[in-house]
Amino acid sequence: MSTSYRDITVNGLWKNNPGLVQLLGLCPLLGTSNSAVNALGLGLATVLVLTCSNAAVSLIRGAVTPAVRLPAFVMIIAALTTCIELLMQAFTYELYQILGIFIPLITTNCVILGRAEAFAAKNTVARAAYDGLVMGIGFALVLLAIGLVRELFGTGAVFANMQLLFGPLAANWQITLVEDYQGFLLAILPPGAFIVLGLLIALKNRIDEQLAERAKAREPVAAPAPSRRVRVTGVIE
Amino acid sequence: MSTLEIRRSMLRNSLVLGLFAIVTVGLVAFTQQSTAERIAQAERQARIDALAQILPAGSYDNDLLDSQRELRHALLGPRPVTAWIATREGQPAAVILQATAPDGYSGAIQLLIGVHSDGRLSGVRVIGHRETPGLGDKIELAKNRWILGFDGKSLQQPGESGWAVKKDGGQFDQFVGATITPRAVVKAVHQALQYVDAHRDELFAQETAR
Numbered sequence: 001m002s003t004s005y006r007d008i009t010v011n012g013l014w015k016n017n018p019g020l021v022q023l024l025g026l027c028p029l030l031g032t033s034n035s036a037v038n039a040l041g042l043g044l045a046t047v048l049v050l051t052c053s054n055a056a057v058s059l060i061r062g063a064v065t066p067a068v069r070l071p072a073f074v075m076i077i078a079a080l081t082t083c084i085e086l087l088m089q090a091f092t093y094e095l096y097q098i099l100g101i102f103i104p105l106i107t108t109n110c111v112i113l114g115r116a117e118a119f120a121a122k123n124t125v126a127r128a129a130y131d132g133l134v135m136g137i138g139f140a141l142v143l144l145a146i147g148l149v150r151e152l153f154g155t156g157a158v159f160a161n162m163q164l165l166f167g168p169l170a171a172n173w174q175i176t177l178v179e180d181y182q183g184f185l186l187a188i189l190p191p192g193a194f195i196v197l198g199l200l201i202a203l204k205n206r207i208d209e210q211l212a213e214r215a216k217a218r219e220p221v222a223a224p225a226p227s228r229r230v231r232v233t234g235v236i237e
Numbered sequence: 238m239s240t241l242e243i244r245r246s247m248l249r250n251s252l253v254l255g256l257f258a259i260v261t262v263g264l265v266a267f268t269q270q271s272t273a274e275r276i277a278q279a280e281r282q283a284r285i286d287a288l289a290q291i292l293p294a295g296s297y298d299n300d301l302l303d304s305q306r307e308l309r310h311a312l313l314g315p316r317p318v319t320a321w322i323a324t325r326e327g328q329p330a331a332v333i334l335q336a337t338a339p340d341g342y343s344g345a346i347q348l349l350i351g352v353h354s355d356g357r358l359s360g361v362r363v364i365g366h367r368e369t370p371g372l373g374d375k376i377e378l379a380k381n382r383w384i385l386g387f388d389g390k391s392l393q394q395p396g397e398s399g400w401a402v403k404k405d406g407g408q409f410d411q412f413v414g415a416t417i418t419p420r421a422v423v424k425a426v427h428q429a430l431q432y433v434d435a436h437r438d439e440l441f442a443q444e445t446a447r
Contacts, residue, residue, distance in 0.1 A: 064253055064257075068250045071254060079262070082265045083264060086276070087268065088268055090276045093283055094321070183371045184371075185370060188370045
């Protein structure tokens, strides 16, 4: 009955990725993906909340009756999000100001309640925490990918202002790929987020298709071709 | 289900939920307690860093954040404006105003305007705006050096007619595709200078008397 860790990993990162397949949590995904540092900041916060909330939900899954299950889950998620928000305010104040409303909105990210309901409430603490971690990483990776593409096309450089997240040491992490870039406005504005997300989903589907084709191409070698005796119509000499 | 059973399940459920509320609120309260000091420190540091951009740390010797006050005047717009008064050895050094340019292209633009006691601008920075990325956002120092053009300017230099964008016959550049944004900023800075010029003595009186 219980899912293996390998399956949990594949599900979270690829097969059932929250950003590309479940399409949950689109509001933060589109809203904070205009640069790598914003994307990474919100991605990490989401990973933390999701892992802790999954573990907590799994821990109390025997104690709550189905009737009050949802309010109890929401309370846990809201409390954890508030704690993360306070911690970010204390340790990464500037990033906290940039991400602003999107941090408290992690509470309303459907991925988190979705995983609590669909997985954590039915599995052991270790599995639930691992599922939260992998789902969170899957979400964060999509967020980061969109952030990188938008920042690159929008400003010609990536990883600008990383010191907001990693301290003064990271101030020179910026990689300028195109000098004297004029900027491509559409990538930074909200439509850019939709376009890049659409392209990413298309890319994932294309890869899945190719994998399926390759698997199909391998099949006939394994199984012998059906014999000709099945032909029952037509003229035989 | 009998009434008794319903009652029993209601009681159990509300007890469980109540217990949860207590635990989660406790968790939040604990986190808030343990981070409160650091958050206050981070906020203070962020404000000092912002002020230091337009007024170098060595040019005053009072506690800037301590001198904070609210100003109201027609020239500064309808809302009270936060101001910090800098002094050096008891003498007036500079005033920093957190002014608002109400007529940006998409809403108000928040500015930090530093004025030396002799009426020259020590600097201007944009601390909040919603102008179009790529066009109006060149007022940010991170995007463009335009905002540095205010350094050292005063009511006399340029004179009255110079305090406008070039398109309106003034001295300040506008941006390609964005005139409204720089026009709003120039107007707000000009009005702030006029306010400081008219109220100079009264602004410094309290701080220099200390």
